[in-house]
Every structure is written in structure tokens, then in C-alpha cells.
Amino acid sequence: MTTFEDATAVAKAGEGHYTAELSAGFSIGHALHGGYLMAVAQRAAVAGSPHAHPVANSWNFLRVPRPGPAEVRVERVKTGRTAAVSRATLVQDDQAVLEGMVTTGTLDPDAVASYSAKPPIIAPVEECRGDPAAESNAGRQIGLAHQMELRFDPATAEWAHGRPGDTLEMSGYFRLRDGSEPDSYVLAVAVDAFPPVVFALGSYGWAPTVELTWHMRAVPAPGWLTGHLSGRLVSDGWFDEEVELWDSTGRLVAQARQLARLAR
Amino acid sequence: MTTFEDATAVAKAGEGHYTAELSAGFSIGHALHGGYLMAVAQRAAVAGSPHAHPVANSWNFLRVPRPGPAEVRVERVKTGRTAAVSRATLVQDDQAVLEGMVTTGTLDPDAVASYSAKPPIIAPVEECRGDPAAESNAGRQIGLAHQMELRFDPATAEWAHGRPGDTLEMSGYFRLRDGSEPDSYVLAVAVDAFPPVVFALGSYGWAPTVELTWHMRAVPAPGWLTGHLSGRLVSDGWFDEEVELWDSTGRLVAQARQLARLAR
Numbered sequence: 001m002t003t004f005e006d007a008t009a010v011a012k013a014g015e016g017h018y019t020a021e022l023s024a025g026f027s028i029g030h031a032l033h034g035g036y037l038m039a040v041a042q043r044a045a046v047a048g049s050p051h052a053h054p055v056a057n058s059w060n061f062l063r064v065p066r067p068g069p070a071e072v073r074v075e076r077v078k079t080g081r082t083a084a085v086s087r088a089t090l091v092q093d094d095q096a097v098l099e100g101m102v103t104t105g106t107l108d109p110d111a112v113a114s115y116s117a118k119p120p121i122i123a124p125v126e127e128c129r130g131d132p133a134a135e136s137n138a139g140r141q142i143g144l145a146h147q148m149e150l151r152f153d154p155a156t157a158e159w160a161h162g163r164p165g166d167t168l169e170m171s172g173y174f175r176l177r178d179g180s181e182p183d184s185y186v187l188a189v190a191v192d193a194f195p196p197v198v199f200a201l202g203s204y205g206w207a208p209t210v211e212l213t214w215h216m217r218a219v220p221a222p223g224w225l226t227g228h229l230s231g232r233l234v235s236d237g238w239f240d241e242e243v244e245l246w247d248s249t250g251r252l253v254a255q256a257r258q259l260a261r262l263a264r
Numbered sequence: 265m266t267t268f269e270d271a272t273a274v275a276k277a278g279e280g281h282y283t284a285e286l287s288a289g290f291s292i293g294h295a296l297h298g299g300y301l302m303a304v305a306q307r308a309a310v311a312g313s314p315h316a317h318p319v320a321n322s323w324n325f326l327r328v329p330r331p332g333p334a335e336v337r338v339e340r341v342k343t344g345r346t347a348a349v350s351r352a353t354l355v356q357d358d359q360a361v362l363e364g365m366v367t368t369g370t371l372d373p374d375a376v377a378s379y380s381a382k383p384p385i386i387a388p389v390e391e392c393r394g395d396p397a398a399e400s401n402a403g404r405q406i407g408l409a410h411q412m413e414l415r416f417d418p419a420t421a422e423w424a425h426g427r428p429g430d431t432l433e434m435s436g437y438f439r440l441r442d443g444s445e446p447d448s449y450v451l452a453v454a455v456d457a458f459p460p461v462v463f464a465l466g467s468y469g470w471a472p473t474v475e476l477t478w479h480m481r482a483v484p485a486p487g488w489l490t491g492h493l494s495g496r497l498v499s500d501g502w503f504d505e506e507v508e509l510w511d512s513t514g515r516l517v518a519q520a521r522q523l524a525r526l527a528r
Contacts, residue, residue: 055474055502055523056324056474056475056523058322058324058364058365058475058477060320060322060341060342060349060365060367062341062342062349063342077324077326077360077363078324078326078327078360082501082525083474085324085326085363087351087363096341096342099341099349099351099365100322100365101322101324101363101364101365101475103324103474103475103523105502107500108500111499111500112499113497113498113499113500114498114499115432115465115495115497115498115499115503116496116497116498116499117432117496117497168379168381201379210319210320210347210367211320211322211365211367211477211479213322213475213477213521215475215504215521215523217497217499217502217504218497218499218500231379232380232381232508232516232519233377233379233380233381233481233482233516233519234377234378234379234380235375235376235377235378235379235380235481235482236371236372236375236482237346238319238369238481239379240479240481240519244496252496252497255496255497255504255521257477257479257519257521259319259320259367259479261346
């Protein structure tokens, strides 16, 4: 079992009832990484499903959990041949931390797209630098930086050197440090792994996710994931962040949008 | 009360329990319009909330309802000063038709965006034509076509004349025929009002929505809504559809993404 599998494992404790142990290894300051929490809850939601792939995942972030025991409650709301839908709630101390809906389907690993957008233009991974956020916030992010590796495209990483720009955009590469190849659980972490896209505008600081929906579009090939982040509107204390993940063969494997609050 | 308000009205029948009468006026063939169903469920979710605006709305389409009595069950899962979150389920004959999560917040109608993408480039409404889908499927869509008016940008409407293209894109205008000005409920209809974006590629036919998440980003001004549809991937029987709605003053008021099935 990899470090990641161990940290996101759930154990069945009854019908629609799973226990988990939230790992301090995925901490960011006093909080736990949102993508990590989604991966834990997703394991329980997919465990009882007739389909392997979480094609649609909508999560609401309700409270900040701490490392330690938690449980996931799952209720199936539809079981279909094409898609099954479950509601899942990650609970700690009898309070909902994360709640959402997971739709599972069965994706064909050999599917050939009849239409696809083009992958982002990004420098090769060798020319991309390590995680500037982890370096500049070493004390705060050290837990997470030990789990995952981010490399930033120099073309959209000027913000990391104190030179924010005027475009809501960021590109880079992601992989787990334990050697795990991408699967649907790694994708859940990766869609929320990069710094908030508003860092590109110089709006640094804690930017809590309120709602995040992501879709798994294909079974990823081994290797680095390429991430492209963008956003459309920063207004009234809210911003959106779109994340696309492409696998090493240039296929779009995940799409996400989150609504988040700006740091005060 | 406008026709639209009447058709989407809910009546409180108990704590977290609302009744509704689904209107045949919003039918498409034997089904009811998805955006209409979201608007009905949204009324119940927002009714008991301390905040006026549904900033995040994630819906799973589970079963096809028929016109007639239905109910909405709402459970509050978080009440915060910035955001409140409810789970809502539209039920007919004791079966869940639509289930999702609604996050409410309070948007400032006078908010000025600190960053905004640019509105789509589209011909003026006078140069855009009526609804080709309604015309070509008059028998099937007549109910819906009486409720809402769509006008298509000629630049992305070649598909309506039997000349599909190779770009997953469509632009046009939307308004309700009863004179209702856009609000959060009209936005719920409008994010799902245009024909499936895959029509642009010539993939015509019924394309059932599996999951749709939309975000209300600003309080819309009166007048036509401008819609821009796009998609990123058609593969393995699934496609994504992104919809942006802009108000008559050029502000981004709603963003949506849905995951849907291709017509067979």
C-alpha cells in the first residue's frame, strides 16, 4: 500500500458507514488539504458502487477538520446501468466537514475522443521550477510539500517572485512523491493542489474553497499530470478557479471549477 | 405574480418541507425542462436561508418527472455569516427526481469586479434569429418555446441549417416571454436553456444532463441575457457543456458546467 493509499483508506463499519483516519501529512497550517479530504470521502462513495469511476463529484466544504478519526456516511440515491449517484458526508465529532454527491460511471481506458480541446502550451517539466508556495511558506505548508510535487511553468509563475500579473492563469505539473500513478483519487487531490489562481494577481493568503465540482473525463496514463488554472471573475469577495488536468499522453482527464472566498 | 413565478412557486408544508405543482408549460416532449426543475427546487432551498443569493448550486438529475404535484425536502447543513448550505431534493411519487446542494450568500448589487474576463463577441440581438430548435422540433418543444425566447448568433448557428461545424461553441440571447426580468431563478432556467452544445457538431438528439453545477456571480440587470456555450471533450458517450451568462450591462452573472450523455 502506498503512503497515499494508506492516508486516504476507509474501512467499512456498516451499511453506508466507513471509518477513516485523517492524516497530519496532508495538513496546510492548521487545516487539512481540501483535495485530500475529497479523496477520502470519494473512497467511501465509490466503494459500494457498481461503477469504478467518479465521473461527477460536487463537494461543499463546511468545516475545517483536524487530523485524527473521522467517518464517511454514504447514501445511494440512484443505481443505474450508466451511472450511479451517492450522497457522501465526511463527519468528525458528529459535525459534517465535507458533503457532496458522487456520480460513478464506467469509463473505457481505451476511449478515443471524438472532440477534444487542445492541451495547454507549457514548458517541459525539466524547465519548470519547484513549488514556490511551499518554499515561501515552508513552515506552514511543509506537511503537504512532503506529499506532493508541483512544478510551475515560468511563463505563469512571476507571482512567485513578487511580480503578480494581470491575467488569472497558472500552469504547472503535479505528481505525488510516493510514486503513486494518477487514478481517480490522485485526481481529486490534483484538482485542488495548485495555489489559488488569484495568487497570479498578487492576492496571496488563505482562500477557502466553498464549493468544488470536478469531473473525471478519462482514465489517466502514468506520469506527470499537467495542470492549467484559470478564472473568470473576482468580485464581491468571491472568485472562481477552473482547473484542467491533462495526462502524460495529452488527454484531458479532469475538469474542475471551485467557488472560493478571497483572503481578507 | 408572473407566469414564471406561478410555475415555479413552492408552498411551505412543514419544517424543510415544501409542495410544488410542476407545470406542463415547461415540458420538452415527455420530460420537463431541467433548468425549470432547478428553479423550483432552488425556491425551496433559498426560502429558509438567511441569504438571498444562491452562489453555488450543484444538481444531480436522477429521474424524469411528469407535470403535476411534487415536493421539495430541504435540510440545512451549515448556517454561516458568509454562506449557508442546504441539501434539497425534488421528490415525486416518493422518488427523488433532482437532488443537490445550494449555497446561499449575499451579493452586493453594486459590486464592482476587481477582475473580469471579457464578454463574448456576439451580433446585436436584432441580428440574431429565433430559436431554430423550437422551429425544427415544433411539435416536441412547443411548451417550452411559449415560455422562453432564444435568439442565436448567426456566426455559431450554422448547425441549425444542417451545416454543423467543428467547434464546440454556441452564442445567443435569452429572455422569458412573460416579461420577467432576470433574477436567480431565471438564471437557473437560462443556464440550461440553449440546445445542447454538441448540436454545433451535428450531434442532434436528446442529451440528458447527469450533473449540473452553476454559480451566481452577480445580481443581473434587467434585459436580455447573453449566453455563451462551449465544451472541451466529447468522449466515451459523455460531454461537458460550459455556459456563461452575461447581463445587459456586460457583467458575468452566472457560470455553469454540466456533464451530459450523448444521444445514442
